[in-house]
Amino acid sequence: MGSKGEEALTVKDEFDVLIVGAGPAGLTTASSLARAGFHVGVLEEHVEIGNPVNCSGILGVEAFGRFDLSSRLIRHSLDSVEFVSPRGLRWEFRTDKPLAHVVDRGEFDAELGVAARKAGATVLLEHRVTDIRTVFGGVAVTASEGSDLEPRTLTSRVVVVATGAGMPLLSKLGFNDIPAKLLGVQAELDLPASQVEVYFGHKWAPEGFAWIVPLGRRRSKVGLLCRRDGPRVLERFLSRPDIAERIDINGPATEIRTSVLPLGFLSKSYADRVVVVGEAAGHLKPTTCGGIYYGMLTGEIAADVIASGLEQDRLDSASLGAYETRWRDLLQDEIETGLKLRRSFKLMSDWGIERLMSLARHEGIASMIREKANFDWHRGLIDAVLQNTTVGRILGAA
Numbered sequence: 001m002g003s004k005g006e007e008a009l010t011v012k013d014e015f016d017v018l019i020v021g022a023g024p025a026g027l028t029t030a031s032s033l034a035r036a037g038f039h040v041g042v043l044e045e046h047v048e049i050g051n052p053v054n055c056s057g058i059l060g061v062e063a064f065g066r067f068d069l070s071s072r073l074i075r076h077s078l079d080s081v082e083f084v085s086p087r088g089l090r091w092e093f094r095t096d097k098p099l100a101h102v103v104d105r106g107e108f109d110a111e112l113g114v115a116a117r118k119a120g121a122t123v124l125l126e127h128r129v130t131d132i133r134t135v136f137g138g139v140a141v142t143a144s145e146g147s148d149l150e151p152r153t154l155t156s157r158v159v160v161v162a163t164g165a166g167m168p169l170l171s172k173l174g175f176n177d178i179p180a181k182l183l184g185v186q187a188e189l190d191l192p193a194s195q196v197e198v199y200f201g202h203k204w205a206p207e208g209f210a211w212i213v214p215l216g217r218r219r220s221k222v223g224l225l226c227r228r229d230g231p232r233v234l235e236r237f238l239s240r241p242d243i244a245e246r247i248d249i250n251g252p253a254t255e256i257r258t259s260v261l262p263l264g265f266l267s268k269s270y271a272d273r274v275v276v277v278g279e280a281a282g283h284l285k286p287t288t289c290g291g292i293y294y295g296m297l298t299g300e301i302a303a304d305v306i307a308s309g310l311e312q313d314r315l316d317s318a319s320l321g322a323y324e325t326r327w328r329d330l331l332q333d334e335i336e337t338g339l340k341l342r343r344s345f346k347l348m349s350d351w352g353i354e355r356l357m358s359l360a361r362h363e364g365i366a367s368m369i370r371e372k373a374n375f376d377w378h379r380g381l382i383d384a385v386l387q388n389t390t391v392g393r394i395l396g397a398a
């Protein structure tokens with residue numbers, strides 16, 4: 001993870017592509033474009049890639065094959081989940097093969113950074129981008145370096161915004177906000193768990209569910225989704241008697257981290273010489289709020305469209321629109337179906353959730369879930385479940 005000083009001395013300030021943000025989406029875009037021979041710069045505000053992160057690190061098995069990710073990154077594989085109903089009834093759901101793997105998210109991003117550098121991209125750490133302006137024939141990107149250095153302006157032919165959720169740069173560029181948002185709240189503590197646990201019930205998990213993801217024999221990540229007061233809502237969950245009794249209060253606990261998660265996508269994700277990828281564009285699953293894989297997929301699509309634009313010197317909005325057509329073909333129906341399910345689930349009472357879970361325990365529905373369950377693509381399962389008349393009645397009554 002070379003230091004800022006080292007790289008800054010050897011870098012030219014003019015690039016084919018500048019990418020703002022060294023998360024999975026930005027780094028995937030960077031690797032792809034650098035491998036294609038373009039001069040790529042990645043600007044990251046933090047001192048190192050992958051720190052800090054606020055993520056459980058669960059990634060579907062498909063991503064490993066699709067992006068040739070090293071199995072070294074896998075901490076453990078997920079072939080069972082324990083669901084806990086609002087009344088505290090537990091149901092273990094098992095699959096024949098793992099659906100997903102748990103990675104150390106910091107290590108994962110750092111590996112993507114190594115790959116981007118190996119492909120030839122220049123990663124500039126401690127570069128917080130404060131302004132992006134289109135100028136004649138290119139883009140001027142201003143970044144403040146470290147804490148006490150003068151801002152620096154770099155230029156490129158096109159810029160990729162991969163900053164994760166949050167609008168400061170996008171608003172300046174004239175993009176509309178994604179109106180609906182959630183908070184993802186999480187802490188890491190000494191709590192032994194043998195498998196992933198998912199908790200339902202409005203009191204404990206106001207926006208869908210709360211989770212425990214084991215990291216090792218003793219340690220787990222515990223988190224949930226909510227709209228406001230993230231730390232307070234997580235503390236309330238941690239005080240549940242069946243959770244509190246398992247926590248070793250003498251063990252080290254990280255601070256509670258809260259991040260914004262978009263629900264829905266940008267109405268337009270490109271402009272003249274600008275493309276927005278990953279969570280910044282709303283590319284995540286509204287059901288689980290997992291965004292690593294979708295971000296990498298849209299990063300790859302963006303790289304492909306930008307590579308053609310650079311070769312033909314056509315980086316105007318009309319030419320970059322192909323990016324939006326392609327990611328919408330892949331993700332729009334998935335995201336919209338997930339949003340629909342989230343809306344129905346939100347209106348459902350704890351009684352309705354209890355009923356749904358008791359139905360799921362019945363073999364007919366459990367085997368349908370097993371057959372259709374795909375960690376990354378939820379539409380097939382959602383459509384099949386909604387066509388079940390009893391489930392439909394429960395959701396309809398919500």
Ligand SMILES: Cc1cc2nc3c(=O)[nH]c(=O)nc-3n(C[C@H](O)[C@H](O)[C@H](O)COP(=O)(O)OP(=O)(O)OC[C@H]3O[C@@H](n4cnc5c(N)ncnc54)[C@H](O)[C@@H]3O)c2cc1C
Binds near residue numbers: 024058128183
């Ligand atoms: C509690 C929680 C748990 C989650 N668990 C999972 C999970 O298990 N699986 C999953 O798939 N997803 C999960 N997610 C979602 C996932 O973390 C994100 O969807 C994913 O990180 C998005 O990737 P990205 O590359 O688009 O953005 P990010 O990973 O957010 O990367 C953006 C980068 O841009 C940098 N940046 C931002 N602004 C600037 C600026 N102005 N200048 C320079 N750099 C800047 C940031 O420092 C950051 O490094 C979780 C989210 C939360 C909150």
